[in-house]
Amino acid sequence: MDNIDLSIIELLSQDARHSDAELAVMLNLEPSDVTERKARLEQEGVIIGYSAVVNTEALEDDSVSALIEVKAIPQRNRGFDDIAEQLYQFDEVKSCYLMSGAYDLMLIVEGKNINAVARFVSERLSILDSVQSCATHFILKRYKCNGRVFVKKSGDKRLVVSP
Numbered sequence: 001m002d003n004i005d006l007s008i009i010e011l012l013s014q015d016a017r018h019s020d021a022e023l024a025v026m027l028n029l030e031p032s033d034v035t036e037r038k039a040r041l042e043q044e045g046v047i048i049g050y051s052a053v054v055n056t057e058a059l060e061d062d063s064v065s066a067l068i069e070v071k072a073i074p075q076r077n078r079g080f081d082d083i084a085e086q087l088y089q090f091d092e093v094k095s096c097y098l099m100s101g102a103y104d105l106m107l108i109v110e111g112k113n114i115n116a117v118a119r120f121v122s123e124r125l126s127i128l129d130s131v132q133s134c135a136t137h138f139i140l141k142r143y144k145c146n147g148r149v150f151v152k153k154s155g156d157k158r159l160v161v162s163p
Contacts, residue, residue: 016050065139069103071132
């Protein structure tokens with residue numbers, strides 16, 4: 001992978017809506033070169049998808065997201081990869097990470113409400129033999145996600161004082 005590939009990845013990470021023609025202008029390339037490079041990066045699994053960053057508050061959506069720390073019991077010769085695979089198969093799990101620290105895995109889970117997430121944790125997640133314990137943290141408000149700021153900056157609210 002060369003610097004041009006890395007530049008394409010960076011630009012698409014900032015805004016995946018860039019057309020090949022726009023990327024070509026930004027990188028001083030031919031559009032066909034950008035198209036070919038993107039196709040190769042997708043084929044190689046470097047680029048695995050494109051998605052929108054959605055502000056659910058603007059949708060007046062009542063769904064909730066939670067970060068769930070999972071302490072797992074790895075099986076001999078299987079490690080954490082098998083446990084992670086078992087967990088990320090659940091539809092509620094949107095992201096799954098192996099972590100350092102007190103917990104082994106971090107899940108980002110979405111549900112239609114707090115009760116749905118609570119049921120997922122109590123009825124599906126915590127009953128697994130490989131799960132020793134979990135700690136659930138509900139996201140109350142998003143300020144920034146994937147480099148995008150969700151809150152609008154408010155102007156200076158101080159009263160103007162004139163002599």
